[in-house]
Amino acid sequence: MTKTTRRGGVFASAIALLACVFTLHAQNGIEPRYEKYNADRKSIEVDGDLSDWAGVTFIEPRFEASDGRETGKGNKEIDGTEYSTFAEFAGGTWSGPDDHTTSIAVAWDHQGLYLGIVVTDDEHEHAAGNAWNGDGVQMGLTDPERETVTHLYNYCIRDGYESGKVYKNGDAGIIADKERGPGNYSVAMVRDDAAKTTTYEALFAPDSFGFEQFEIGQQFGFGVCVNDGDADTPGQKGWSGWGPHMIVFGKTAPDAALVTLTGLEVISSFSEDFNGEDDEYSELITIEGTAVHTEGELRITEAANSQNGGVLVEDFSDGAAFNNFELSFRLFMGNGTARPADGFSVSIDNDLPNLANPAEEGAGNGMKICFDAWDSGGGDLAPQIEVFYGGESQAMQSFTGTTDVPEEDRFADEDGNLVTLWDNDEWADVKISVIDGLLNLDFRGHSIFADKVISSGVFEGPSWLFAARTGGANQAHYIDDLNITLYSAGGPLVTSFNGGPGGFDVSIADAEGNGVDLDSVAVNFDGEAVEVVKSKTDGVTSVKYSLDAPLAAGSDHTAELSFSDEKGNLKTLPLSFTVGNYVTIDPSAIADSSLKGESGFIANITQISTEQTGGANNLNGNQIVNAEKQINGEYIDPITEEAFLNEADPDAFEGWSYFPVIVEMVNQNQDAPGEVGNFRASNDREDEEIPGIPGWGGSTDGIAGEYIALLDLEKGSYTL
Numbered sequence: 001m002t003k004t005t006r007r008g009g010v011f012a013s014a015i016a017l018l019a020c021v022f023t024l025h026a027q028n029g030i031e032p033r034y035e036k037y038n039a040d041r042k043s044i045e046v047d048g049d050l051s052d053w054a055g056v057t058f059i060e061p062r063f064e065a066s067d068g069r070e071t072g073k074g075n076k077e078i079d080g081t082e083y084s085t086f087a088e089f090a091g092g093t094w095s096g097p098d099d100h101t102t103s104i105a106v107a108w109d110h111q112g113l114y115l116g117i118v119v120t121d122d123e124h125e126h127a128a129g130n131a132w133n134g135d136g137v138q139m140g141l142t143d144p145e146r147e148t149v150t151h152l153y154n155y156c157i158r159d160g161y162e163s164g165k166v167y168k169n170g171d172a173g174i175i176a177d178k179e180r181g182p183g184n185y186s187v188a189m190v191r192d193d194a195a196k197t198t199t200y201e202a203l204f205a206p207d208s209f210g211f212e213q214f215e216i217g218q219q220f221g222f223g224v225c226v227n228d229g230d231a232d233t234p235g236q237k238g239w240s241g242w243g244p245h246m247i248v249f250g251k252t253a254p255d256a257a258l259v260t261l262t263g264l265e266v267i268s269s270f271s272e273d274f275n276g277e278d279d280e281y282s283e284l285i286t287i288e289g290t291a292v293h294t295e296g297e298l299r300i301t302e303a304a305n306s307q308n309g310g311v312l313v314e315d316f317s318d319g320a321a322f323n324n325f326e327l328s329f330r331l332f333m334g335n336g337t338a339r340p341a342d343g344f345s346v347s348i349d350n351d352l353p354n355l356a357n358p359a360e361e362g363a364g365n366g367m368k369i370c371f372d373a374w375d376s377g378g379g380d381l382a383p384q385i386e387v388f389y390g391g392e393s394q395a396m397q398s399f400t401g402t403t404d405v406p407e408e409d410r411f412a413d414e415d416g417n418l419v420t421l422w423d424n425d426e427w428a429d430v431k432i433s434v435i436d437g438l439l440n441l442d443f444r445g446h447s448i449f450a451d452k453v454i455s456s457g458v459f460e461g462p463s464w465l466f467a468a469r470t471g472g473a474n475q476a477h478y479i480d481d482l483n484i485t486l487y488s489a490g491g492p493l494v495t496s497f498n499g500g501p502g503g504f505d506v507s508i509a510d511a512e513g514n515g516v517d518l519d520s521v522a523v524n525f526d527g528e529a530v531e532v533v534k535s536k537t538d539g540v541t542s543v544k545y546s547l548d549a550p551l552a553a554g555s556d557h558t559a560e561l562s563f564s565d566e567k568g569n570l571k572t573l574p575l576s577f578t579v580g581n582y583v584t585i586d587p588s589a590i591a592d593s594s595l596k597g598e599s600g601f602i603a604n605i606t607q608i609s610t611e612q613t614g615g616a617n618n619l620n621g622n623q624i625v626n627a628e629k630q631i632n633g634e635y636i637d638p639i640t641e642e643a644f645l646n647e648a649d650p651d652a653f654e655g656w657s658y659f660p661v662i663v664e665m666v667n668q669n670q671d672a673p674g675e676v677g678n679f680r681a682s683n684d685r686e687d688e689e690i691p692g693i694p695g696w697g698g699s700t701d702g703i704a705g706e707y708i709a710l711l712d713l714e715k716g717s718y719t720l
Contacts, residue, residue: 002596008301010605028146029064029253030081030243030350032445033328033481036258037222040266040487042107046113046203048166048188053175053268057485058103060085061242061257067249070238074101076260078330079426085240089248092228092237098122098196100228102240108214108261112185115139117200117226119240124157124198125193125229131156131175133236134229137200140246141209142221142253149251151181155189155202163193183208187271216263216569218548221256223247254466262325263569264435264487268317272482274298284314288354296480300344300468303336304474310355311466311479317486319461324487326433327464329479333373334424336475339372339402343382343421344477346432347677352463357468365391366462369432369441373421373475375403383421385448387439394454395439413446420431437509438573451574453497458586491543491565497540499577499716501550504559506575510539520564526557550717582717591710600664603691605705606631607647610696618702619644627704647695647705661691670700 020452022419029033044052045081062083065072073086073094083100086094090159092166093098098120105116117137126134136156142149155176157167167174167189184205191198206213209220213214223246228238239248246255275296287293291300291309301307311712326349343360348367355363362368367389383403386396398405400418411419423444431442439452462483468477491514496507504525518536521543522529533544543561552555562572608630610617619635620626629635633643633656646652649659667679669687679685694700 008619028243029066029245030257031062031078031256031609032429033330034061034221034242035061036255036260037111038260038262038326039106040262040264040485042114043109043111043202044107044116044188044203046114046168046188046201047575048190048199048201050118050201053105053107055268055486056105056107056116056270057271057483058105058494059242059483060101060103063087063205063241067245067621069108069249074182076127083663086228086238087240087244088238090235093232094228094229094238100226100238100240102226104224106259107175107266110214112203112214113209113261115200115202115224116205119198119200119226120196121198121228121433122196123230124161124193125231125234126156126158127234129175130154131177132225132227134137134158134227134234135198136227137202138225138227138247139202139204140221140223140225140256142223142246142256142346142671144219144255144258146221146258148251149180149246149253151183151208152179152251153183153202153204153208153246154179155187155200157189157191157198161191163191166190181210182209183210199337211323214261215573218262220259221246223254223256223261230539243415248629258660263571267320267322267486267488269483269485270313270316271484273483274480277718282313284316284687286312286354288312297332297417298466298479299464300477300479301470301474302355303334303470303474305470305472305474307358307474308355308357308469309467309477310353310359311720312352312354313464313466313482313484314424315461315463316484317461320486321458321460322486322488323456323458323493324433324435325459326431326435326485327483328429328431329466329482329584331371331373331428332424332478332480333422333428333475336422336470337473339374339473340422340475341473342469342471343370343374345370347465347467348459348462350460350462352465354465356465356467359467362388363465363467366459367456371421373401374471374473375401375405377404378541381409385441385443387441387449387454389454389456392455393709394456395441395449395452397448401443411446419444419446426513427478427480436485436491436571436573439493453494455495472670490568491569492563494561494573494575495540497559497575497577497581499555499557499559499575501547501579501582502716503544503546504557504575504577505542505544506559506561508541508543508563510541514565514567515539516541517564517566521569522562524560524562546716550582550584551580553581555579557621566602585713595662595710598662598711600662600710601666602708603661603663603705604631604658604712605648605661605690605692605703606633606658607693607695607697607699607701607703608635608644609695609697609699610646611647611695611699612637613702614643617699619703620702628701630704631706647666647697647699648690648692648705650692650696659692662710663691665708670703 065084065087069616070087072084075082101120103118107114131154138154141151185208188201223243224246225247227236245259290307291308300309345362346369347362348362360372375382381398383399383401387394400410428444439454441449495509558576620630643656668690672687672689
């Protein structure tokens with residue numbers, strides 16, 4: 001677990017949200033970005049027509065063909081591991097994407113879980129009497145821990161079918177069985193010989209998963225195997241799928257993907273894998289500058305000096321308004337100079353240019369996610385990932401490299417190893433989401449920002465700009481496998497969260513037509529239910545928890561906030577923070593009660609002049625250490641062998657003493673009303689006399705003083 005606290009203060013607490021570090025490298029052979037999947041909410045008619053899936057992203061997950069009985073084809077190396085599009089088996093062959101390619105989508109509503117599959121297949125073959133033994137679908141489920149296979153369902157269109165006909169449950173010529181676990185499910189399947197595609201739609205009722213009903217937040221293991229055979233090699237002679245090893249070779253639960261049901265409804269989505277021929281990509285994409293499409297990836301800059309490239313994705317939502325989105329892509333930054341430069345950015349806004357200048361800082365005034373590789377000095381915190389909205393920084397994390405950033409503030413993995421933005425060998429999986437006002441950003445298998453509360457508004461049909469540049473130093477900047485999903489407003493949004501030694505407070509803003517049910521608000525703090533103060537004003541719910549004793553500096557805490565909205569949706573949000581370094585106010589610093597209500601500064605002025613020394617007019621020599629010595633009355637008269645007297649105190653005729661004076665402003669001058677400095681009568685800041693000067697000796701020299709600010713503070717923590 002890696003956390004960073006960037007600020008502290010006197011009488012203060014600064015917060016850092018918990019950054020949970022985990023690995024995104026799949027241990028079960030599924031392509032890492034699809035090993036965990038959020039299923040979005042959408043109602044589908046199971047009729048063999050996929051038009052109502054609009055907005056739901058169809059994925060083409062690869063897998064490790066690691067069993068000695070299969071041969072992987074359509075391979076792609078990801079972080080040193082080969083992932084396959086298809087696995088040949090038992091004499092089957094694969095000649096390319098037109099031979100067999102599978103796209104899969106999942107959605108859900110109150111009726112059940114929808115599974116949509118489109119298979120590009122040059123031949124459809126299924127002569128056998130078992131659904132698995134030829135072209136068809138096998139779907140399996142496990143418990144959330146992926147320890148036990150609980151349900152298995154298989155369905156197919158058999159040979160003798162009519163091209164273009166929609167086949168459903170009960171029709172002759174299909175198989176739709178329940179291999180393990182009884183439950184209701186319905187299918188609609190269409191084979192189109194002219195298009196050489198087979199479409200499979202299915203609706204699995206809750207009881208087919210062992211549930212009474214589907215709910216937001218439910219999880220289960222999920223695996224799909226799409227089998228393939230041809231006329232000359234009939235039966236199960238290979239497969240594609242999503243975690244197909246959960247199905248084939250023995251039904252193994254750990255090989256499933258983990259699916260979570262979300263409460264978000266998809267508005268629109270965009271996907272581009274850049275696998276076409278050079279310069280064949282979506283018509284919504286414009287490339288500019290040094291950016292080129294080649295070898296199945298989009299290269300924004302090469303590792304050469306003075307490069308500047310941009311990739312603009314135009315609005316794909318027909319101008320839809322949204323404030324929730326998920327963006328994922330693969331990013332390569334590396335193979336550059338010893339100190340690489342300059343960086344990469346993603347910008348989301350209307351009317352974006354085709355290039356950004358400078359590219360690592362993004363463009364527009366909407367949201368910008370900046371991967372800045374070069375520390376320019378002067379307080380620059382690069383290498384860093386920083387997120388902006390409306391020109392204001394919302395989240396920032398530094399990385400290691402040539403930088404002035406202290407090592408303890410650089411991102412480290414769970415073993416304490418510092419992480420770089422760039423890598424000369426490995427691509428980085430990047431996943432960015434803003435859901436209900438919470439930012440999550442995963443990079444190189446690490447959670448950089450986890451449920452970070454940010455300010456973010458509503459976008460209306462924006463463009464998406466991916467930009468990068470190099471200068472006198474360089475590195476390559478490539479992207480691949482781009483996916484963007486837009487969601488409708490999910491309900492009330494957390495707009496602020498502040499935690500510190502004295503407790504925490506949260507603000508939740510109602511969505512239009514759907515607000516927080518105040519009575520439902522509950523909080524567990526560090527695993528224990530706690531009583532909070534909650535109120536609602538003008539559509540904003542405020543929740544506050546205060547502690548009797550302060551939390552320890554550097555300690556980690558989680559406030560699990562749960563509430564229901566007016567539509568009955570229950571939300572649970574883990575909001576975590578690290579208590580920053582702070583000091584407590586010493587009780588001896590409490591001012592006399594007679595000063596309550598006063599404002600300004602207490603001026604304690606001291607003076608030891610020639611009147612007493614008989615020679616030197618300044619014992620402190622204008623040095624801080626000596627000034628403190630004078631203020632403390634530690635200078636001794638060699639004649640009387642007693643402390644000198646304070647000439648600025650008109651009553652100081654026995655022993656060292658002060659004559660405190662309250663001043664509203666510190667703009668004082670020993671020669672006032674003469675003026676020095678920038679504060680002058682001309683700007684309504686006339687110089688004032690230093691209290692008690694000249695002293696009773698008549699001198700204006702030998703002065704040392706302190707000014708103590710009067711603070712009227714309620715119990716709690718403050719950042720100064």
